[in-house]
Amino acid sequence: MRFLGFLLRRIVGIAAVMIGVSVITFAISHVIPADPAVAALGDHATDEQIAAFRSEYRLDRPLVEQYVTYAEGILHGDLGRSIRTRRAVIDDLVDSFPATLELSFTALLVSMLVGVPAGVWSAIYRGRPPDFVVRLLALAGGSIPVFWLGLIVIGLGYYQLGWFPGGGRIDAFVAPPPPRTGLYVIDSILAGDLNALRSSLLHLVLPALTLGYFSTAVITRMTRSSMLEVLGQDYMRTARAKGLRERVIVLRHALRNALIPTVTIIGLTFGSLLSGAVLTETIFSWPGLGRYATASAVSLDFPAVLGVTLLAAIVYPLANLVVDLAYYWLDPRIQRG
């Protein structure tokens, strides 16, 4: 019962945030000095065509009415029509979201697989060379512009060395697997298509490494600091005094507790991955949400920008909700609060 109350409150909270996000984005997109009809139709359009376009996309109605129509539409799953692609925004989003999800997910996986051990290792050897190396790399990861890194990675990995493909999700001459989840790797596995699996994995490497560097750095630092904190605590000293092997202590007690803050920030890093995806997708010709968002913003396609922002803004609270649900289920103590 209490669980339901918790869930309900969170969902209402998310809904409130979504409303706020939609209002703000709507306000922003209507502050534009330029006429989106002109942006869409171009220099050659006659005044009649512009007027017809404005009428078709209801750009000539008062702002509040436009918003209300829009909000009503959302409740029916209709996010309006993209001014640039002339398709339903929801269709555009559905087409591009899986690509970004796959890339972000892979980057997150890489971050955890690299970041957690690195953080642990760095904490254990604190003050010694491995610690400095890890800390330096983590510092670089938090300070490097992702688009610059992408240029370097693609220049080296594709152009100079030719080890990896230079963009896209899959080879031009390999058929993508039948869409079940929209994630090529998973769909290839489900379809048993090894060729597609190999191709999509190879295509994921460079962009995932680029996108994942920042979150790897964050997770490394987080893991390291919480490991250090745990390693210095009383019960650790007691455990060590009891004479258990150092390695066993680390693995069983410290890691477990150090992971809590790390898991906490996974939701946060997922949100930052979406931001980073914008630039990464541009450089790696990745047909995802980020590239769609950029193209939409450039062409003043505000229904599309609204759609992307709404979708992106729901991911972070949703991810947090999933994490919290996991904790809630695992730790009865939290259920009280």
Add this chain to the structure above:
Amino acid sequence: MSYRRAPILFVIALLIAAACSQPPPASATGSPTPQPTAGGAASTLVYYADVSDLISLDPAVAYEFSGILVVHNAYDTVVKFEGADLANIKAGLATSWDTKDAGATWDITFKLKSGVKFASGNPLTADDVVYSLQRVIKLNKSPAFLFTDIAGIKADAIKATDASTVVVSLPKTASAQGFLSILTFTVGGIVDSKEVKTHETAGDFGSGWLLDHSAGSGPYGVDHWTKNSEVLLKANANYGGTKPALSGVLVKHVPESTNQQFALEKGDADVARNLSPQQIAALQGKTGIATTSGNSLLLVYLGMNATVKPLNDVNVREALRTAIDYDGIIKDLLKGNAKKVQGIVPIGLSGANESAPFQADVTKAKALLAQAGQTAVTLDFLVPTGQAPGGVAFSDLAAKLQSDWAKIGVTVNIKQTTTADLLTTYRAQKGQLVMIYWGPDFPDPDANVGPFTDYAAKSIAFRNGWDDKTIAAKGRDAALITDAAKRTTAYKDITEYVLHNGPYAVLYQPTELFGLRSNVKGFAWNPMGWLDFASITK
């Protein structure tokens, strides 16, 4: 104890979320499951370009460069231009045509070729032509104005008099020659009416289906269009003409020119469409790579608002024109990647006036200003952001002009805005000096002369507040002249007049540059923005 499970649980949760994010079935979004290309890499041309402007593959809707490129190869038109030529109209699906004066109208009678089959196997009949042209008008999308405004026809002006003859009746105010040029354009693409009618829903004339399918008689047909990703064309088995050498064309959406260049060098791309002049220069001499150029019909020009003082004085306008260092712009900023054109009709169209008398003459410009009684002039200069055609940043061009004009005492304040923002201001006649470019809608000099001279057309002349009724009338008359030689003379007069009296300073006509693998042959870029893929081999 149980916290170790948390990260794993989260991972599982995400996987479940991903699995539940299954996209709706293909029919809902309209994008079919992509198929592998037939024949693979060796027999497919891989064309890397920025096709973010692709909206529809329906010939009655496609009006953007990317759409034109694809549609041109999937559909035939009744008359056509061959290769890069834009002067001689040749037979397409019509073996002959003739224009008759029918009193109130010009009647053009087209006799259709026999034995032509669409990709579906259906034979071409006059009904298909009538259906195709009528649906353009009825759908009233972007290119429809070419029929309804320029040619001034309504749907009932197109008739089939028998199974292989079509008659179109133009009002006397329209140019028959112009209409024929329009028909060579993708808007005149003939669709398989039987096939399309089976996919009509809610009176859309099959436009929803034709968005990413094709039903034409051209050398290629659309296999699939994965939005934001690629378009695949496959050779049309029922094509009546010379079969194309390459069985497939893959147009891949790669907006980053860096990626295009890398892919070209690595051999993953056969053609790179959007390389800058610097990249082209860097590719010279590399093994396996060739570069080629094509003509474009774009003109990068300056608009001067003739209602704003002191631009209302023709001497001031002439002074501004005279002060510009055109050669410097073309040689240094564009690396020679443009033609020196100062008239309003681009080279490649009949009626182009190759006279380019202006080149930076500070003394003369100052004298002209003095004549107008002006010494220090200050103007607002509206400039778009981004790259100008030809591969130079608009801001670089603007900076150069600013420094050229400073030499004669004219100060300009550069304001950079997005093109959309600029156009909004420009269209409202609120600009003072505006830098922008223009391309003709159809390959006929009237496509430029009309907008540049006719205030009533509410196009370029209107935006610059230039209401010169004499030249507007001359332009309208010239459009209707049927004798080719007389027409050329008329346009020479008009362009000469506009050169010195109009509110324009045409800077250059850019050249299109392409990077190719050296084994790609038969590449001939048509200035209207298309390519005959069927003549390409590799």
Add this chain to the structure above:
Amino acid sequence: MAFRPTRVRARAPILGEPLNVLAIAVIVVFAACAVFAPLIAPFDPLVQTLGSRLAPPSPEHWLGTDQLGRDILSRLVYGARISLVIGVVVVALAGIFGTFIGLVAGYAGGLVDEGLMRLTEVFLAFPPLILAMAIAGALGPSLQNAIIAIAAVTWAVYARLARGQILALRRREYVEAARSIGASPMRIIARHLLPNAIAPLLVQASFDMGAAIIAAAGLSFIGFGAQPPTPEWGVMISEGRNFISTEPWLSLFPGLAILFAVGAFNLLGDGLRDVLDPRLRRAG
């Protein structure tokens, strides 16, 4: 509980850690470039010498020239000025506005607090770059609009931090004491709460300086921020990207500049955190 002094001695301990000294030194170098750019830069960053385009690093041009013959080192130096201004302005705008909101929310409590915190939640839900793009796209591409956009995505964190601090501190004895003698809320906030609350805000500010520089460069890269020929580091990387295969130094050096500048601010942030508030200390 003993009365804690409100003043925090920050300067001596921060210089004790060599990494902090390094960070401060790097920042000072960049700041010097920013302030004394006309004196330090060997060439005018906008002057084009079309004769020596795309020249590799040489004694004359230490970092080479770009595609218009402009000296890269000079452009980097002037770029430092732009980037530091971006960082300072963004952090000032976002920090002041956000802190103010947070202070109000924390002190007022009740519905005001609830409402303001919902507002921050909304802004925090946006992925930063996407919101920045929307704002910059709507207002038009320029450096000023990029700064506004980045500030808009940054302020919410300060509001939350400030509010959190206020909530924690407001029950302290000296605040009760001040209130009991009739001090006004503004006075309490300014003299007692703010100096103690400021520690995490300063730490955040240091990290945000770096984040703002990177965000601005990212916006310029996709065409929404500073425009050419402004020698902003992101613009330089963007202009240089077509030459990566043959003249990589065009994009390489501005990227390194960003890396070092932002790295220094991140290091400084770490150092500040260790020194200013032991409770926040993460690693020794």
